Amino acid sequence: MSTKAFSSEVGTGSREENASNKATAPLLDVADLTLKLGASGRTLVNAVSFQVFPGEIVGIVGESGSGKTLAARAVMGFIPPAVRLTGGTIRFEGQDVMAMSGKDLRAMRGSRVGMVFQEPMTSLNPSMLIGRQLDEGLELHRKLDSGQRKALVLDMLRRVGIRDPEGALESYPHQFSGGMRQRIMLASVMLLKPALLLADEPTTALDAVVQRDVMELMVELTQANDTAVLLISHDLGMVARYCSRIVVMCQGDVVEQGTAEDILARPQHPYTRKLLAAMPQRLPARFLPEGGTPIVAVRDLVVDYPGRQGFFRKSAPKRALHGVSIDVKPGEVVAVVGGSGSGKTTLGQSIAGLVRPAGGEILFNGKPIAKSDTAYWDYRLNCQMVFQDPYSSLDPRMTIQQLVGEPLRLVEAMSAAQKKARVAEVLTEVGLGDGFGQRYPHELSGGQRQRVAIARAIVRRPSFVIADEPVSALDVTVRAQVLELFDELQKKHGFSCLFISHDLGVVEQVADRVIVMHEGRIVEEGPRDAIFDDPQHDYTRKLLSAVPGLESTGDGGVRLFWRRGEGEASA
């Protein structure tokens, strides 16, 4: 798809081109931009300066609250009503954006500067035909008749890979998948061939495989039109892959900026180093004893979701799992990976007992749990779960102490005092020792909440924990800390774990064994190193090729590499 060569090291080619651009005047020149919150005067963006030259791709990297989105949107003159500009200038093509009249701003928007958003579900108007939405910008900014505009629109839709462009014109956004919508979004923006494209987390909401396609398309289109890109992302790997220069922001400040190579290989600022260090990395494989009874064994699990209940008829049920069998040995961390719709979450939920299977059985310590009450309760008390969203998985009306203590309610062997002591002990273990017990979830950060969720899962000292995307909602550095904690606890208490994730990087770091799922079936399974280094199934390869790998260079920097793509020969 992309014309760019895949090399195991990326970025060098484009970087040289951009070096020559430095001679010309910057397309965008942000100097000392300072934004404050109106009422409290809190600084949101602090004296930020950076430049974008024609045709180059610049990345702004930072975690939530870093001010990256705010700074980028200010380029278009979008400042939320509650926020004040208190200093600095933004010059686009030599003109001060902040001093522009409304008319000039509008002439610039769309025509000279385009913008792509994160959430493809909400960035297109759901009640307007695609054709109309694409045409709107052209009609406004270009003096063309409707026939010419239509030809341009159709051409662009074809270029972004929409199969039936004529039909698409008469369709609404909801009739397309997320990836397709993001392509339409790109088409809509690139129709006007802007000089600068602001891309705010353009692929974060997409599946890994789709992510890469959309990024490649964006790079291709912008390059063809000599459009510069300001790419905003929390994903350092992705930014490093496509950008010539990187701006690292942290809590409103630019802490470091430079070429992608420099930033990756020779990070100067501690925060940059922390970001790099937080990227998941493979650790040496652990030794686990062979054989033995699996602690949890799943045999031919089939799960159907009921069809939609109509008044006159019921549509056929949808099969989510087609007879899946897995074993989890004592102390083992088994990762389940796959794209959305692969059935990995359903698998976790049915093992946890949240979804009733249509067939198959689950054995705990060799005993089928459905057969007797004692076996069921033994399993029930020993199997716990950590959920994806720490905002939704904790009852907002309970204190941390109550939340963590709740699973102990059903443990009859413990006295109240023992339970209290256990809660305190577990809270200390997850690093929430002092004074957190009396707080409510909304008073905690996302990372702290996920620690509470982990504490709740292990308070009963279970032998088996299911973790469903436990870190995907967290910021990069927090993710690293939580993963580290999880790893520590797993080693300390030795529980087995089914780790469900779409993030191959995370899986590479934590898993002993990996199961790859696709459309409700297991397509490949094996030890981690075997899967990552020598994938056999096409789908596994495709998955791996979509995400860049990172390798620590040992001196605080990292090296970026692409994994083998589909059909590419193994090295």
Place this chain on the structure above:
Amino acid sequence: MFRFALTRIAMALPTLLIVAVSVFVLIRLIPGDPAQLMLGDLATPASLADLRTRLGLDQSLPVQFGIWFGNVLHGDFGQSISSQQAVLPLILQRFLVSAQIVLVAVVLASLFAVPAGVIAAWRQDSALDIGLVGAATLLLSIPTFWLGLLLLLFFGLKLGWLPVVGYVSIADDWKAGLLYLVMPIMTLFLHEMGVVLRMARASTLEVLRLDYITHARAKGLSESAVLWRHAFKNAFGPTWTLIGLVLGNLLGGIAVVETVFTIPGLGRLLVDAIFARDYPVIQGCMLFVAFTYVLVNLVIDLCYPIFDPRVAAE
């Protein structure tokens, strides 16, 4: 589309049946019956028994219900006990009176309140916004019957511009008829305007936060294009549903407003029928009201995809 409509009506049938049965039972549980009311203090046990027999009230409840419901299924809603008129034409005639008031008031209220709500949302927290929301909240806090009385007092009695009581159908004399409709319409209009404005504002606020609005602005569209072309249509969905609810509720009877302005509408018919224990009329009205409610909501739902194609009916 057609299938969807049929399914919806079929789904409403159990509710309609429950309404029919419970109305039937409830009005017979309430003390007093039409025979007693027709005879008043003249009732001897013999004459009461005669009249009850003539009205078919001497039969057991299930038999009475069976007869009535069977007739309804054949389109015969029976005759009013007190006026001897056929129930269905009576209901339709009264319904038209109520409907003209309700429809005009709600349409007018929407025409004013929706744009005002959108603008209030657009200028959130400005003096204009606070003023509009404050006024809307005040309007919806005033009980309609009191508002009606105030209008009556001011325009009817103090200024003498409008007739105070009575009703002339526009069909008979459109000039006079219009005069009689002004105040009831104004009463409902003012009240519903408050309701609709707040809803329109809230749903516009929700929409204005979404990315596609920023996207529209990022295309260089003017604020008015952003507001009316992009925000308005999407924000109108929930408001549209609310308008449907309001319509459904109001068409079921604006008894209070009809009482204030002495208008022979459906609400008044039902209330009078209840007071007169005119069973066929009560039953007919209730079925009609419930059916109207279902129908209005169906129409609202069928129109909804215009504002939000995502919920297109299968």
Place this chain on the structure above:
Amino acid sequence: MNGHGRMKLPAPNALVGGTLIAILLATAGTGALWTPYDPLKLSFREKLVAPGALHWLGTDEFGRDVLSRLMAGAATSVWISILTVTLAVVMGTTIGLFSGYMRGWTDRIIMAFNDALLAFPGILLALGLLAVLGANKYGIIVALGIAYTPSVARVVRGTVLSLREREFIAASRVMGNGEGFTMLRHILPNCIAPLTVLATSMFGYVLLAESALSFLGLGVPPPAPTWGNMLAGSRPYIDQAVWLGIFPGLCISLTLLGINLLGDALRDKLDPRMRGAR
């Protein structure tokens, strides 16, 4: 953007609404204990006296002091509203929880009844119930309480169904908690926020409904004053004694305004979905 900048001062709608409601409660409290005149005392020599020095808000068709009746009426109206709302909330919550808990056919049947009840005109329901319960204050409370139960049940059921999808409910089940325990420990407490918002606005509706019932000739039996029956009773005198209708109407409107403003403020605070919209 994220609310850090909000001032600590209460929102203006909370301030105005709170003040109005505080005045209402103070009036009701005073009215229950003391009024300038006996609100029930007839005085045939002082019929329909216009507002003046002796009777600040005038007298009614029986020569009773309007101010005293307004004050006493505030107490009755507030008491009726509170009891009615409590009754509707308790019954509606029970039904809503049960329906949301059972799901399936039980839920469908309960909701079909619920919808049918919603489609019922309040007057018919009130009439039927009043006839059974007796036309007194407590009859009204039970009748209106039952009339408002379906809306509460709907809201609670909706909340239950959406809460069931939340992960902390799944977490509770994974812990091994029974459905009943999960219901009471996790779902019920989380229904409190939407219920608070609903109860606030219902307080206003009840006040209105009581007036409307009085207006149609039902309602709290006179001579005990409520704002509703005072307003309803003023209709025949609209041209002779304007003050009879103006003052109770004003009281109802201001109270409703206060409730609506307070309800908005509460919603802003408690309903997370709307929080962003403000």
Place this chain on the structure above:
Amino acid sequence: MNRLLVSAFALALSAGALHAQTLTAVLNADIRSTNPGVNRDGNTDAVVQHMVEGLVGYAEDGSVGPLLAKSVDVSPDGKTYTFHLRKGVKFHNGATMSSADVLWSWNRYMDPKTDWRCRSDLDGRNGLKVVSATAPDTGTFVMEINEPNGLFLDTLARNDCGGTAVLHKDSVKADGSWDKPIGTGPFKLGEWKRGQSIELLAFDQYVSPKTDKRDGLIGLKRPLVKEARFMVIPDAATVKAGLLSGSLDLALVPESDVPDLKNAPNLALAIAPNPVRHGLIIQTRDPVMKNQALRQAIAAAIDFPELVANVSNGLGKPNNSPIYMTSKYFGEAEKQGFKYDPAAAKALLQKAGYKGEKITILANKRSSVPSFNTAVIAQAMMQAVGINAEIEVLEWATQLDRYNKGNYQMQAFSYSARFDPALGFEQISGPKDKQPRKIWEDPEALALIQKAMVVTDTAERQKIFDELHKRFIEQVPTIFTHNDLDIIAHNKRVTGVKPWASQLQLWEVSVAK
């Protein structure tokens, strides 16, 4: 203010401007049918009486006199009634009325298919039975009853029986169903627009039963306008505005409108009491109310002039007797009512051993009766002497149901018109075991009432009624407060308006150009 109202309405109503020689009267509700005594209510009776007449009818004082009959002979055993018909009476279709028509009408009424509401009062089910009816010659009609009955003619004359009107057989269609009244009354039926108006046309060949003076239904009854119309207007305020604007000629109006209408330059008022009795009925079987001293205390606690003045806008006069004020039997004895005496009331309470038991007065808020206001004032007066009185406001149908079941302590209630005092007493008296709605079950009183029903001699009856009245005031089974008033407001260009029995009568009424 009135001027403004008028101007507003003049605008609205001028569309229906009136033709000369047309009289426009008001009904507060549409008539139920034109079929006499079958499907009826008060309004129906009032309209139908303009078109049809029976053998006998009511005089102004409530006594029964001949109408289509010239005279009535009663046999000595009181069982055979011979009606001698007036000669030359014509039906609206020009046919001459004869005894055959009377017999046809009678047979029609006694046919169960006709559904005549008074059939049960004449076929033996309620005691009285017409054994035979014959027409020996064209001018004579004979009826025989099973036992002597002083009220037989009264029953025939009753308004709700349609006056047992004599109809031409073309009044019904070929299949026997009702078509339209072809009677002998002063007006013919014109166009009936349901829910809007009923038009009456003068019957040129009409001959009045008496030619000297007006006397209820049996006096001078000439139609003096070519066309008369009853407009159906339910709302009293609309009626008021219409009268003020001159678009309506005459209407019955409520007491509360009198102050406004009295001062209108174009209007005049005609006021007269009617036989409707307002009061507070008492359930004498109630554990509390069965105490006679308590009932007497309540009666003594009420200041009737004050109460009546307040509920009737100062127009009414107190009357505690079950006999209405305009009855020919309302004499000196009947004027002796309850005495307002709070001190005596307190003493009576003491005597009754009353300990503050709650007494609930049921009332309704219909605008046509003073029920609610009576209850409020009575409550205040009862409380003033230490009676724990409460009010429960019911909707009328519910209150009526409680009345029929006897389930109450007190009710503010109104009794409809009965012209004959015997029937007036019978209305409230009887054994509660059989008819729970009855109020008074003193056996001696019941015997007296029974006697008054049979006796035909006026003086003897007067004595019975005096005795009954005395007992009634003594025992207080009910507290009547006053009689209802007929208030007719009419345009000054209309002459000959006479209020009677709550019915508008358009005969002998003329309109000046």
